[in-house]
Amino acid sequence: MTDALLQVRNLRKTYGALKVTNDVSLDVHEGEIHAIIGPNGAGKTTLISQLSGQLRPDSGTVIYTGQDITALDMAARVRMGLARSFQLTTLLPSFTVLENVAVAVQAREGSSFRFFRPASTERALNDQAMECLNDVGLSGTASRLAGALSHGEKRQLELAIALATRPRLLLLDEPLAGTGHEEAAQLVDLFGRLKSRVTMMLIEHDMNAVFALADRVSVLVYGEIAACGTPDAVRNDAKVRAAYLGEEEVA
Amino acid sequence: MTYMTQTLTEPRAGLAARLKLALAIFALLAVVPPLAHAMGEPFMIIIATRMMVFAIAALSLDLILGHGAMVSFGHAAYLGFGSYAVAILSRAGISDLVLQMVAAVLASALFALVTGAISLRTRGVYFIMITLAFGQMAYFFFVSFSALGGDDGVALAARSTVLGLPLLQGETGLFYVTLGLLIAAFAGLYLLTRSRFGRVLTGTRESALRMQAIGFRPLPYQLTAYVISAAICGVAGVLLANQAVYVSPAYMSWHRSGEMIVMLVLGGVGSLTGAMTGALVTVALEEGLARFSEHWRLGFGLILVLVALLSPGGLSGLLRKFNLLRDDK
Ligand SMILES: Nc1ncnc2c1ncn2[C@@H]1O[C@H](COP(=O)(O)OP(=O)(O)OP(=O)(O)O)[C@@H](O)[C@H]1O
Numbered sequence: 114m115t116d117a118l119l120q121v122r123n124l125r126k127t128y129g130a131l132k133v134t135n136d137v138s139l140d141v142h143e144g145e146i147h148a149i150i151g152p153n154g155a156g157k158t159t160l161i162s163q164l165s166g167q168l169r170p171d172s173g174t175v176i177y178t179g180q181d182i183t184a185l186d187m188a189a190r191v192r193m194g195l196a197r198s199f200q201l202t203t204l205l206p207s208f209t210v211l212e213n214v215a216v217a218v219q220a221r222e223g224s225s226f227r228f229f230r231p232a233s234t235e236r237a238l239n240d241q242a243m244e245c246l247n248d249v250g251l252s253g254t255a256s257r258l259a260g261a262l263s264h265g266e267k268r269q270l271e272l273a274i275a276l277a278t279r280p281r282l283l284l285l286d287e288p289l290a291g292t293g294h295e296e297a298a299q300l301v302d303l304f305g306r307l308k309s310r311v312t313m314m315l316i317e318h319d320m321n322a323v324f325a326l327a328d329r330v331s332v333l334v335y336g337e338i339a340a341c342g343t344p345d346a347v348r349n350d351a352k353v354r355a356a357y358l359g360e361e362e363v364a
Numbered sequence: 365m366t367y368m369t370q371t372l373t374e375p376r377a378g379l380a381a382r383l384k385l386a387l388a389i390f391a392l393l394a395v396v397p398p399l400a401h402a403m404g405e406p407f408m409i410i411i412a413t414r415m416m417v418f419a420i421a422a423l424s425l426d427l428i429l430g431h432g433a434m435v436s437f438g439h440a441a442y443l444g445f446g447s448y449a450v451a452i453l454s455r456a457g458i459s460d461l462v463l464q465m466v467a468a469v470l471a472s473a474l475f476a477l478v479t480g481a482i483s484l485r486t487r488g489v490y491f492i493m494i495t496l497a498f499g500q501m502a503y504f505f506f507v508s509f510s511a512l513g514g515d516d517g518v519a520l521a522a523r524s525t526v527l528g529l530p531l532l533q534g535e536t537g538l539f540y541v542t543l544g545l546l547i548a549a550f551a552g553l554y555l556l557t558r559s560r561f562g563r564v565l566t567g568t569r570e571s572a573l574r575m576q577a578i579g580f581r582p583l584p585y586q587l588t589a590y591v592i593s594a595a596i597c598g599v600a601g602v603l604l605a606n607q608a609v610y611v612s613p614a615y616m617s618w619h620r621s622g623e624m625i626v627m628l629v630l631g632g633v634g635s636l637t638g639a640m641t642g643a644l645v646t647v648a649l650e651e652g653l654a655r656f657s658e659h660w661r662l663g664f665g666l667i668l669v670l671v672a673l674l675s676p677g678g679l680s681g682l683l684r685k686f687n688l689l690r691d692d693k
Pocket residue numbers: 128131133151152153154155156157158159160200
């Protein structure tokens with residue numbers, strides 16, 4: 114049996130008295146879409162931040178491709194193919210859409226200690242960036258300023274940037290939040306297509322998307338994993354229904 | 365250091381228009397000496413030289429403040445290093461401008477490397493305070509340097525020579541050497557800010573978190589920009605000493621650092637042309653208003669308030685407002 118691509122072991126993080134990550138252990142296997150669901154404030158974003166290196170856990174380990182990466186910073190993890198998207202859109206607003214993506218390509222293609230040649234004329238960067246924009250359906254807006262995009266377009270761009278890092282494991286923090294029906298459908302379709310090349314951990318409140326895409330679902334409640342299993346198993350778990358899904362199903 | 369608001373920093377579009385504005389400024393400056401002679405006002409050449417010296421300094425500050433969102437409140441220290449490089453070397457019998465510039469660049473770069481590596485561990489207002497503190501340390505070092513006049517400063521025996529030639533002895537010669545260096549500084553920084561390196565620097569200004577999330581560690585880029593900026597400002601210091609034929613710690617006091625920030629804000633940060641315009645206008649106003657009244661600072665203050673109210677993007681923001689600075693799409 115091969116080890117999981119990502120192994121999280123006994124992760125803990127507290128803010129004062131709040132146990133925001135409480136002894137979380139989980140595995141993400143190569144090739145799967147592993148959804149994390151849970152009510153607002155359950156600690157989903159905080160968990161992703163610890164996995165991506167933005168936040169240090171108080172204790173516990175994160176193992177990725179068999180290596181202990183708990184002490185590595187975000188940049189090192191991204192270079193190993195562990196990328197994330199942000200729930201709160203994090204863009205370079207005065208850069209064009211294309212530049213936002215091209216700079217992510219630049220990060221993995223050659224040195225950035227180059228001082229004279231205009232970066233915007235580098236075909237290799239622009240072409241790869243354009244491909245990522247095509248993937249998310251944003252190629253029509255390439256030359257607009259990122260700050261001038263609609264909310265839904267910003268969410269799409271957020272994803273294109275993450276893809277441009279060539280991730281092996283992509284941590285997606287509510288990628289559908291704030292997108293319109295059509296954009297959301299387009300993105301769900303994209304995740305389905307990406308599945309053959311990228312492993313994904315998907316945090317999402319849109320249950321239709323979760324149950325359509327996920328191979329496994331973990332439920333996070335008050336910083337703890339309350340349940341983990343196939344979508345059907347989780348859907349029928351009494352504890353989960355009480356804690357979380359009940360209200361969704363009724364609504 | 366992401367508190368710099370978007371209204372303060374120019375969008376990256378409009379590059380071609382800015383290049384045209386810069387070329388127009390250089391062309392105008394180039395005809396100042398003949399014009400001044402024709403009008404019988406050679407004093408104009410001296411003022412224009414001072415304007416350009418501070419334009420170089422402001423350009424250098426714009427690299428870190430405007431493009432890197434590193435608000436240095438100690439940048440005048442490098443004017444001082446440049447000036448004292450001239451004073452110390454010429455006293456030691458080395459009067460060549462090129463050698464003095466090499467020394468100024470090295471001294472400024474070294475000081476920036478050490479103090480930048482420490483300062484860049486802080487953010488926001490702490491960065492401002494720590495750069496101010498380092499700037500003041502340099503200031504007090506030269507204040508207590510009694511061999512070079514201490515507080516009073518020291519007059520130079522003569523201006524520097526250029527490869528043995530007395531190119532700078534006349535005001536016109538110094539003027540054109542300064543203009544040449546201004547153009548070089550602008551051209552270099554223009555390319556740099558559009559390069560891969562510049563993209564990482566401005567990207568970090570926009571969002572350090574975003575840059576880390578795509579695999580960059582901003583510190584080496586920020587520190588490199590900090591050192592480059594200091595080196596260019598050191599060159600401005602060499603020119604300042606030559607212009608005044610006098611060197612004093614007053615060049616590097618925190619007032620000067622503050623004035624350089626004012627120049628940037630007046631012109632508009634993050635566009636290079638804004639920094640250049642701001643410096644040219646500030647020095648011109650200082651000289652001009654000072655002739656009208658001793659209370660010129662009051663008038664300058666009023667102008668600053670008006671610009672701040674009318675156009676948060678500074679003078680170049682004002683030009684944009686009136687459609688004078690648009691890209692031909
Ligand atoms: N820096 C912080 N300091 C103190 N408390 C924090 C901090 N960051 C998050 N929290 C708290 O930790 C809890 C979990 O936050 P987190 O953002 O991880 O939740 P989430 O599951 O992502 O919620 P949502 O579904 O709303 O995005 C919340 O109660 C939040 O207020």
